[in-house]
Structure formats: structure tokens, C-alpha cells
Amino acid sequence: MATPELIPPSKIEETQQALAQINADYAERYGFHDPENYLYKAPKGLNEEIVRKISEFKDEPQWMREFRLKALEHFLARPMPNWGSPLLAEVDFDDIHYFVRASERAGRSWDEVPEDVKKTFDRLGIPEAERKFLAGVGAQYESEVVYHQVREDLEKQGVLFLDMDSGLREHEDLVREYFATVIPPNDNKLAALNSAVWSGGSFVYVPPGVHVEMPLQAYFRINTENMGQFERTLIIADEDSYVHYVEGCTAPTYSSNSLHSAVVELIAKPGARIRYTTVQNWSQNVYNLVTKRAIARERATVEWVDCNLGSKLTMKYPSVYLLGEEAHGEVLSIAFAGAGQHQDAGAKIFHVAPRTTSNIFAKSISKDGGRSSYRGMLEVAKGAVEARSKVVCDALLLDERSRTDTYPTIRISEDDVNVGHEATVSKVGEDQLYYLQAHGIPEDEAAKMIVNGFIEPITKELPMEYAVEMNRLIELQMEGSVG
Amino acid sequence: MRNETKETITVCPLSELPPGAMRLVQWEDLEIGVFNCSGTIYAIEDRCSHDDGPLVEGTLDQRNCTIECPRHGSIFDLRTGIPKTLPAYEPVDTFPVIVEDDAIKLEVE
Numbered sequence: 233m234a235t236p237e238l239i240p241p242s243k244i245e246e247t248q249q250a251l252a253q254i255n256a257d258y259a260e261r262y263g264f265h266d267p268e269n270y271l272y273k274a275p276k277g278l279n280e281e282i283v284r285k286i287s288e289f290k291d292e293p294q295w296m297r298e299f300r301l302k303a304l305e306h307f308l309a310r311p312m313p314n315w316g317s318p319l320l321a322e323v324d325f326d327d328i329h330y331f332v333r334a335s336e337r338a339g340r341s342w343d344e345v346p347e348d349v350k351k352t353f354d355r356l357g358i359p360e361a362e363r364k365f366l367a368g369v370g371a372q373y374e375s376e377v378v379y380h381q382v383r384e385d386l387e388k389q390g391v392l393f394l395d396m397d398s399g400l401r402e403h404e405d406l407v408r409e410y411f412a413t414v415i416p417p418n419d420n421k422l423a424a425l426n427s428a429v430w431s432g433g434s435f436v437y438v439p440p441g442v443h444v445e446m447p448l449q450a451y452f453r454i455n456t457e458n459m460g461q462f463e464r465t466l467i468i469a470d471e472d473s474y475v476h477y478v479e480g481c482t483a484p485t486y487s488s489n490s491l492h493s494a495v496v497e498l499i500a501k502p503g504a505r506i507r508y509t510t511v512q513n514w515s516q517n518v519y520n521l522v523t524k525r526a527i528a529r530e531r532a533t534v535e536w537v538d539c540n541l542g543s544k545l546t547m548k549y550p551s552v553y554l555l556g557e558e559a560h561g562e563v564l565s566i567a568f569a570g571a572g573q574h575q576d577a578g579a580k581i582f583h584v585a586p587r588t589t590s591n592i593f594a595k596s597i598s599k600d601g602g603r604s605s606y607r608g609m610l611e612v613a614k615g616a617v618e619a620r621s622k623v624v625c626d627a628l629l630l631d632e633r634s635r636t637d638t639y640p641t642i643r644i645s646e647d648d649v650n651v652g653h654e655a656t657v658s659k660v661g662e663d664q665l666y667y668l669q670a671h672g673i674p675e676d677e678a679a680k681m682i683v684n685g686f687i688e689p690i691t692k693e694l695p696m697e698y699a700v701e702m703n704r705l706i707e708l709q710m711e712g713s714v715g
Numbered sequence: 716m717r718n719e720t721k722e723t724i725t726v727c728p729l730s731e732l733p734p735g736a737m738r739l740v741q742w743e744d745l746e747i748g749v750f751n752c753s754g755t756i757y758a759i760e761d762r763c764s765h766d767d768g769p770l771v772e773g774t775l776d777q778r779n780c781t782i783e784c785p786r787h788g789s790i791f792d793l794r795t796g797i798p799k800t801l802p803a804y805e806p807v808d809t810f811p812v813i814v815e816d817d818a819i820k821l822e823v824e
Contacts, residue, residue: 416787
């Protein structure tokens with residue numbers, strides 16, 4: 233395994249200045265909070281009564297109520313994972329509000345959204361982004377989705393894009409067929425928690441052959457203190473269809489902690505392609521503990537583009553199970569870990585069928601004592617002949633107080649495969665600067681090129697117009713790196 | 716090493732495994748789960764293909780003829796041994812069941 237290189241001292245200050253700007257204006261742009269005019273706010277803590285109440289509020293079918301209660305048993309029976317981050321032990325499940333209802337139902341026009349909530353999303357630029365370049369928008373505030381809309385032409389083609397609660401109400405058979413088949417409730421403690429108290433999230437179905445050319449976007453906002461947000465998303469791309477789903481998230485900055493624990497299940501049927509882009513920018517008092525997993529059938533492609541900027545602790549490892557021949561999986565991951573943050577991110581790919589292919593590109597930047605970890609799993613099952621995979625992890629350490637770790641696991645049970653793993657940690661070094669300068673490039677410009685090159689594989693994959701957060705932050709970094 | 720030839724082993728009288736019941740049978744180095752699913756008997760290897768979870772300690776769904784692994788929740792079809800949900804993706808072995816003279820017997824090899 234490669235050892236992290238440190239940036240030469242001459243460049244540390246300059247680069248730190250550039251990166252110091254990342255989220256420097258968080259409090260002003262996202263850290264605000266609204267007055268609480270809620271219809272219902274559960275008391276802190278989790279018990280059977282809360283779970284039953286959530287289910288009653290939503291008037292759910294009995295099978296879902298039983299599913300929730302069984303999941304609660306799993307959650308209570310399981311110990312907290314003893315791997316990952318020491319910060320995990322600090323999560324206090326008794327100090328969380330598990331359900332907060334801000335609005336009567338999900339409006340289909342912004343006028344139906346409560347005024348305070350609408351102002352928040354205006355301030356975050358969501359309605360403007362919707363008008364300009366999105367095929368559909370879902371906006372979740374606390375526990376539930378307050379606004380949901382999809383373009384009429386897509387609806388006419390049979391595309392379903394609903395909040396998960398409406399999905400269950402209006403398409404129960406479809407939901408029941410696929411819900412929790414990718415991530416069962418007792419997959420892990422946090423998946424069990426989500427399964428017990430899930431609320432909101434998106435339900436997407438794309439019919440065979442339909443290509444949703446513009447992205448569908450969901451925006452998740454926490455407003456209250458000590459909030460738990462547990463959205464549940466299920467995306468089914470039927471044969472030869474295509475969909476790109478983008479999600480963003482922010483929260484006010486409080487001195488006490490909140491918890492975000494989502495479950496996201498993707499199903500790409502033969503020939504389908506799903507791209508799922510996340511720009512995670514929670515405030516630094518949020519524990520972000522998320523389970524994301526996808527199934528790719530024959531010739532299907534699943535791509536996770538996963539950007540983690542915010543949160544106190546993120547533990548998230550988007551996975552793809554390549555179950556059909558010639559399926560392809562891809563994870564592009566970037567993480568920024570600043571003071572007090574631990575980004576424990578990564579990817580998992582399982583090659584189950586012949587001639588499946590995958591790529592994992594993970595990048596991390598740690599600064600001001602922040603910690604980033606890459607945790608990966610690459611598995612090639614017996615029979616997955618001619619599987620090909622490439623894993624590249626790059627970490628950039630900006631000072632001696634910061635830390636980066638790489639925990640790659642590779643399990644190969646088949647001989648006829650081609651697997652490459654490069655744990656090439658930081659590539660910013662004096663030799664690179666010297667090389668570029670020797671070709672007539674000024675030092676400042678050389679530093680910019682190196683930083684740009686470091687993050688470029690990810691930034692080039694983001695939608696150019698994406699209104700919320702990541703591009704702006706990356707641009708700040710690039711501007712700063714000019715010096 | 717297991718035997719190469721087929722062998723028939725007796726599990727128990729049929730009356731001792733009513734619908735909804737399941738039990739563990741050990742034979743040489745194998746552990747086999749035997750299930751009565753709405754009156755039909757099935758036998759599968761008692762080891763989840765994901766993480767070796769003991770399937771007979773899981774939840775039997777007689778309506779769908781499945782068993783749910785207690786460890787991480789994969790659901791297996793008792794008729795085929797094929798997992799219907801992740802995280803398991805490989806089938807577990809199944810064993811032919813014979814019910815004769817009020818006794819449940821398995822064919823193993």
C-alpha cells in the first residue's frame with residue numbers, strides 16, 4: 233500500500249488558503265433555520281409506539297407496519313458496528329426526534345408549500361433550478377416531502393417520480409415487489425433503523441426504453457435541532473431505459489447533533505442505465521450513516537457519483553452487484569474532510585456474472601486535522617469469468633495534523649479475471665511541480681493544474697448546471713489554487 | 716470427505732414436523748435445514764451463502780415458501796435454494812426429500 237506524500241512546505245499555505253474557502257460561508261448560505269410551525273413533532277427517542285405512530289400517520293398497509301416493527305426488533309437487537317470511525321460511538325439514539333411533519337402533504341406547486349419552507353427552498357435555489365434544467369424535483373423538509381413535481385411529458389411516457397410515501401400508496405404492488413430486496417431490514421443496524429422509521433425519499437420507475445434526458449433531483453433539508461432524517465429511495469429502471477437522479481442536502485448548524493440515515497436501492501434491469509449523483513453537504517453536526525446498493529442485470533450499467541463535503545461523520549459505501557452478464561458498475565467518489573470531520577467513504581463492487589466490468593475512482597482531501605478513509609470491497613465470484621475491474625484511490629493530505637487511511641478488500645474466486653488496484657495516495661509533490669515548471673509553466677499555474685487534475689475525474693461527471701453546491705465549491709478551490 | 720454415492724437418511728416422523736416447523740439435521744460435515752412449508756417438506760443446506768448464517772434460526776414464510784437468514788436478512792426460496800434478496804447472491808444446496816411410512820427422509824451424497 234502506498235504511503236501518503238505530504239505537499240511541499242512552500243505550497244502548503246497557498247493550498248490551505250484555497251481550501252479554507254470551502255464551506256466558509258456555510259452558516260450564511262445553508263446554516264440558517266426557520267421557525268418551527270410543525271403539524272407534529274415526535275418526542276425524542278425511539279420505541280414501538282413511535283414506529284406505530286409513523287405508520288398510522290401515513291395510513292400504511294398492514295404488511296408495511298409489520299415490516300417496520302420487525303425492523304425495529306433488528307435495530308434494538310444489534311450492537312453498534314465496532315469498525316469505521318470512533319465518532320460512531322458518540323451517536324445518541326435517545327437524543328433524536330424520529331418524526332417531524334411540516335406539511336399536510338406533498339404539494340405539486342410551490343404555492344402549496346408552507347411559506348417558511350418555500351422560502352428556504354427559494355433561498356437554496358431549488359425552484360430556479362427546476363425551471364432551468366431539471367425533469368423533476370422532490371423537496372424533503374424534515375421527515376416528509378413537501379413538494380414533488382415531474383414534467384408532464386415524462387408522466388405521459390409512464391415515468392413515475394413520486395415521494396416514497398405516495399409511491400407506496402399509489403403503486404403498492406410495484407413497491408412491495410422490490411422494496412427491501414436490495415437492502416433487507418437486517419442488513420445492518422442503520423438499515424434496520426431506517427426500515428423501522430423511514431419517511432420520505434423518492435420512488436422512481438422508468439418504463440422499458442424510456443430515456444429521461446434531464447436529471448431528476450431530490451433535495452433534503454433538515455431544519456430542527458436533534459433531527460433524525462430517514463428517507464428511503466427506490467429506483468427501478470426497466471429494460472433499456474436511462475435515468476439520472478441527483479440529490480443534495482444541507483442543514484442548519486447547531487451545537488447538538490442530528491442523524492441522517494438513508495437507505496437507497498437501485499434496480500437496473502437488462503440494458504438499463506442508472507446514474508445516481510450525490511452532493512452531500514450536511515452541516516458539521518450531522519452524522520451521515522447511509523446504505524446505498526444497486527443491482528445491475530444483463531448489460532445494465534449503474535454509476536454512483538458520490539461527493540461528500542459536509543457532516544461530522546459520513547460512513548457510506550455505495551455498492552453495485554453485477555448479477556447479469558456484461559453488466560457494468562462504476563463508483564466515482566470524492567471526499568473533503570476538514571476540522572472535526574471524518575469522511576469514511578468508499579465503494580463495493582461484486583462481480584457475479586461473466587464478462588462484467590467495473591471501475592472505482594476515489595479521491596479524498598484532508599485538511600485542518602480532518603480524517604478521510606477509503607473503505608472498499610471488490611469481489612469476483614466463482615463463474616464470473618473474464619471480469620475486469622480497476623480500482624484507483626488517491627488521497628491528498630494538506631498538513632501533518634490530517635489523516636488518511638485506505639482499507640481495500642479484494643476477494644477473487646475465479647482465475648480468468650483482470651483486476652487492478654492502485655492505492656496511489658497524494659500525487660502532489662515537488663517532482664510534479666518541478667516537471668511542470670521545467671516545461672515553462674509558472675509555479676502557481678502548475679499547482680492549479682495538479683489540483684485540477686486531482687479532482688477532474690469527478691467534476692467532469694457532474695451536471696454542468698447543477699445548482700446546488702458541489703460545482704461552486706470545486707470552482708472556489710480551483711480559483712484559490714491559482715494563488 | 717463426503718461419500719460419493721447417494722445415501723438416504725431419516726430425519727424424523729412426519730408428525731414431529733408440522734406445517735411451519737423446521738429442524739436441523741447433521742450428516743457427516745453437513746448441516747441441513749428441514750422445513751415444513753404448508754404441508755410440503757423441503758431441505759436446504761443450513762448455511763447462508765453470504766455469511767454462513769444458520770438458516771433454521773431464521774423466519775419461515777409459508778406463503779412464499781422462503782426462509783429469511785437471521786444474520787443479514789437474505790431470503791432464500793426453499794424450493795430452489797436461490798436467494799430472492801441480497802446480500803446473498805449464490806444459491807445454497809437443496810436436497811431431495813422423500814416421505815414414506817410417515818417418516819421424512821433425505822437423499823444426500
